[in-house]
Amino acid sequence: MNMITETIAVMALVGPLAVGAADTFEWQALPEKAPEPPDNPTTTEKVELGRLLYFDPRFSATGTVSCNSCHNLMLGGDDNRAVSMGVHGKTGGRSAPTVWNAAFASSQFWDGRATSLEEQARGSVVNPVEMGMSELEQAMDRVRAIPGYKPYFVRAFGSDNPMTVDNAAKAVAAFERTMITPDSPYDRFVKGDKDALDEQQQRGMTVFAETGCTGCHSGPAFSGPIMPSGTLYLMKFPTFPTDESAEQYDLLTDQGRFAVTSKEADKHLYKVPTLRNVALTAPYFHNGSARTLDDALRMMAKLQLERDLDKGQVDDMVAFLGALTGEFPQQTMPRLPATPGWTLINSED
Amino acid sequence: MNMITETIAVMALVGPLAVGAADTFEWQALPEKAPEPPDNPTTTEKVELGRLLYFDPRFSATGTVSCNSCHNLMLGGDDNRAVSMGVHGKTGGRSAPTVWNAAFASSQFWDGRATSLEEQARGSVVNPVEMGMSELEQAMDRVRAIPGYKPYFVRAFGSDNPMTVDNAAKAVAAFERTMITPDSPYDRFVKGDKDALDEQQQRGMTVFAETGCTGCHSGPAFSGPIMPSGTLYLMKFPTFPTDESAEQYDLLTDQGRFAVTSKEADKHLYKVPTLRNVALTAPYFHNGSARTLDDALRMMAKLQLERDLDKGQVDDMVAFLGALTGEFPQQTMPRLPATPGWTLINSED
Incomplete structure (x- = not known):
């Protein structure tokens, strides 16, 4: 507060x-400024990492769905669909809320089941009709397999085992707190x-x-x-x-x-x-x-x-x-770190 | 040449x-600079419009697939998938070629069936396993229904009926010619x-x-x-x-x-x-x-x-x-023009 x-x-x-x-x-x-939880103060380094993770589709089962797919920051922070479309064209029963100013809400999801942006980010990764990963550590294994991500995690969270699900969620949430x-x-x-x-x-x-x-x-x-x-x-x-x-x-x-x-x-x-x-x-x-x-x-x-x-x-x-449409912060398009010479995405997914 | x-x-x-x-x-x-066809010289105004169209998913049947979905400019200009995934999770038989430096190729698609970037852009919009629109004019109707697009078309192509499929394709191709x-x-x-x-x-x-x-x-x-x-x-x-x-x-x-x-x-x-x-x-x-x-x-x-x-x-x-990995131009993330108070995407699509 x-x-x-x-x-x-x-x-x-x-x-x-x-x-x-x-x-x-x-x-x-x-x-x-949006409210920040005591255990995740917003820093430039977290925001920078969070932006990369937010736009990276490779942490979905098919490699096609990023946070931005349904919460599109080039639009109104959603997808203008009745209900969103996740991996393999799957749909759920609810409409994607906007990510713009989501940081001002004290709970997330339509039913308030996530108490924070950090928790919300984790939920979507493993939702079978959203990003469709079987578990969070599987998604994190993909992040860890991309060499270029490590320096971002080290800068944001220090060098002692920084590449964790918790820290990835914190970075995405910190980024979202700047999306106002x-x-x-x-x-x-x-x-x-x-x-x-x-x-x-x-x-x-x-x-x-x-x-x-x-x-x-x-x-x-x-x-x-x-x-x-x-x-x-x-x-x-x-x-x-x-x-x-x-x-x-x-x-x-x-x-x-x-x-x-x-x-x-x-x-x-x-x-x-x-x-x-x-x-x-x-x-x-x-x-x-x-x-x-x-x-x-x-x-x-x-x-x-x-x-x-x-x-x-x-x-x-x-x-x-x-008249409630605000000014949208100008953003640089991130370059996502590569996996030189190979791919994270299985062709059968 | x-x-x-x-x-x-x-x-x-x-x-x-x-x-x-x-x-x-x-x-x-x-x-x-990439070669430019005589009938579509690259201009700043076309590139600006082309960038918007390139990133806009609303011209696909489901509202979820933009050019950038399979030719991701935040990555290597493709999707790191064996074969791409279009609307409704559909897949075809071929792998998305990179858009980076595509302007230096004298034909497009794996089988060379498009003679230009302009033609390639049109093909993907109506391919049932890509953007899945039934016809180009249907996609163009969506562009025309977004009020904020008109000034971009006027600036790029003049005020005499500028919002055509031809001009949209030219703008996307002009944008792609700068992606080198x-x-x-x-x-x-x-x-x-x-x-x-x-x-x-x-x-x-x-x-x-x-x-x-x-x-x-x-x-x-x-x-x-x-x-x-x-x-x-x-x-x-x-x-x-x-x-x-x-x-x-x-x-x-x-x-x-x-x-x-x-x-x-x-x-x-x-x-x-x-x-x-x-x-x-x-x-x-x-x-x-x-x-x-x-x-x-x-x-x-x-x-x-x-x-x-x-x-x-x-x-x-x-x-x-x-050592053939080049320098990628820094880009500003575009803000896509809105349809205030309504949506272009049908919930049944």
């Missing part, structure tokens, strides 16, 4: 537009630049709060309050299911966190996803069943708040959410 | 090591820096020429002489088949160019692949059946030249071929 949040009450900023819920809600700008997108029009607005949002976006901001969206989508990343790593911030979805939500959107098949805990109380509980850069991450919902942002907004209001939005309200909110 | 090749006879350079074939062979450095890797130790050596190759590499250079490898692997990219675009430079492989080549390496199933022309004379004819950065592109052969560079060298000598190499000769040649 070593971070500063810039918190400004909207009342002073949007003036007469702010009424009802909107004037008491704390609108927060994105901090310049500050300076969106919204951020500039809450910091005092009244011209950063146009009138429609300001109307949308008010509708967003008044409708009740801020009840869950609070905090600097609109994914709930910043809490200690591992703290779950889950909400039931859908709260007020309808026939449409069950049939057209198939929202009742997946039981959310219940699949992890088998506790009745965890049925249909999900992590509150960030709304940062939400315009770039269609389709929406845990199963990608809402094809457009308009559609997602309309359904969320109905299923979570029993509110029917009119077209004007939806349009205004879409405009506001578009 | 608007290019300058630096051609230096090896005799003057390697002195007493140069005997037999090696002293008469023209060792060429990689030109600083000069200044390898070999290049510095043939330009006069005698210390650029160590003794073993120099021995390997001589063995390479004396064994007869230069009979096909000539020219600045070791893929044959620079010839006008569309000129085929094909060789029979294997020339002297053995039981081993048929069984262990399965080299007789694929009939090479015969599959394109159905002419008896084209049976088992293939393009001569570049040896630039060959240490980075394992596995080897058109079907990826040679797992290591040692193995590929031993088999090539046997199958093409009826020569049995001893271990010392193989080791020396591997060292020499390692």
Whole structure:
């Protein structure tokens, strides 16, 4: 929690537009740095190594799937698919969350089953429908077999047995903690630049709060309050299911966190996803069943708040959410270390 | 053919090591620029657009396969797989050639069926086991649906209907013509820096020429002489088949160019692949059946030249071929234009 949040009450900023819920809600700008766990402070050397590992597809069974395949940093940090496609074209049941600003969430995966980015990174490597490695040490054997990786691990973690699964996960997480997108029009607005949002976006901001969206989508990343790593911030979805939500959107098949805990109380509980850069991450919902942002907004209001939005309200909110698209850090394309004269990938995989 | 090749006879350079074939062979450095077709001169604007298209996976049926998926510019310009994996995990029968320095080849694909990089780019988009689009215009509809692409096309091709398949292919080809890797130790050596190759590499250079490898692997990219675009430079492989080549390496199933022309004379004819950065592109052969560079060298000598190499000769040649790894241009990671609030990818694809 070593971070500063810039918190400004909207009342002073949007003036007469702010009424009802909107004037008491704390609108927060994105901090310049993400929270870091005490046992993995972010360093340049870890970030450099983490970037290589993040883009390297050779640690998947087929050699074709890297972290970036489903969490594409050249796009909105996801793959714009309903559900992701891992090794051998396999698909699971959930939509890839964006990696941008994931560092501001206190748990990871839709059901919050990973308490940290470090843990999340490990999970995807051995998920049979994602990177498909049989075990983490098998993936790490591949990393260790690439001579050029060793100096990066030594620089990041010292020379005493640095090439471990733990350290690889720490490096990827450290890299991801730098993948944040500050300076969106919204951020500039809450910091005092009244011209950063146009009138429609300001109307949308008010509708967003008044409708009740801020009840869950609070905090600097609109994914709930910043809490200690591992703290779950889950909400039931859908709260007020309808026939449409069950049939057209198939929202009742997946039981959310219940699949992890088998506790009745965890049925249909999900992590509150960030709304940062939400315009770039269609389709929406845990199963990608809402094809457009308009559609997602309309359904969320109905299923979570029993509110029917009119077209004007939806349009205004879409405009506001578009103002949550931030500035993406310019990145150099890494060169991945080679295995000179041979390949790590088995042709039968 | 608007290019300058630096051609230096090896005799003057390697002195007493140069005997037999090696002293008469023209060792060429990689030109600083690749040849350009008259109807597609390389411009900064085309390269910028081509880079975006090259890395964008949304023009494949599943939204998961970009040019870079199989021709990975963060690696050796291929995927280190025996045969590539396209949409839905589908595989074909041939190994992805490297994109690095592909601009120096006068035809593309293993069977030379594309006469230019422009034509090659089109082929992969609609190949059912590669990007899997049903037709080029369907892929182009996706490009046209992304608002942010239009300014790039206008800047590259003018404002009069610039968003065409032809122009997209030209932009990708223009980008690929900048993906060249000069200044390898070999290049510095043939330009006069005698210390650029160590003794073993120099021995390997001589063995390479004396064994007869230069009979096909000539020219600045070791893929044959620079010839006008569309000129085929094909060789029979294997020339002297053995039981081993048929069984262990399965080299007789694929009939090479015969599959394109159905002419008896084209049976088992293939393009001569570049040896630039060959240490980075394992596995080897058109079907990826040679797992290591040692193995590929031993088999090539046997199958093409009826020569049995001893271990010392193989080791020396591997060292020499390692000296063909060049300098890779540093690249900025592109940000791909968005479809705000919706997705191009159908969930059923």
